[in-house]
Amino acid sequence: MNHKDFSDETLNAFVDGELDAAGRDELFEALGRNRALSHETCELRRLGEMVRHAYDTPPGIDRYRQRTGTRPNRWTQGLAASLLLALGGLLGWAVHQPDTGLHDDSLPLSVMYWDEDKAFQNTDIRKVVAQQGTKRVIVHLNTSSAARFGRALDTAERLLQTYGEEDAEIEIVANASAIRMLRAGYSPYAERVHELQQRYINLTFLACQDAIDHAREIEGGKTEVQLLPDVAVTPSALEHILHRLSEGWVYLNV
16 A cells, blocks of 8 residues: 555544544554655654644743753754654554563563664564563653553553563653643542552652643642652653663653
């Protein structure tokens, strides 16, 4: 199938999450076969994220970022982060595969990592573990969907049950509207988050300070955003993810 068989309207609907299940299945199948279609879809998602970031990011955020002479400039980071979200969004569907148990064979999860040339690569997590030995995974959410957050918790628990005795480390990182899932009084998963925190010392929950500030601004700046107990805060989720990738972690978008 030629990638031109899909109209611009269809591709935009896919990027915006507006296609029905049958349409998504057809496009996912085509993406696996058609490199040009995959590239075009990634570009659409990247541009969409850049536009949303430009409109959604409140002023004054730079005061939370500590600059050093060796860090890339913000534009470079923005491009890398947008590409990360674009690829991650296309990979995230793999989390929806049925759970067949808690052994290594039950984890056919597509993850993304940086290779030695700092180029994005994606593969099955089992191959990364076998080839590189890394069991450090970032599970990223950027939407307040309770269903997706539930899948993120399920995925993190499966990873920990599979690799937990092999020095695995899992970070669940929330930014944008996803911080609602880590917010006291708002999260429908407060009890489960607490249970997982008590059970696994190698599981960390992180909320983005940029997103917290944005939430406060939307609410008039008069309320404090209270997070669930023991949830850590990172100045910028995207910069944190990029830093982890540079350290050899792998990335999974839910």
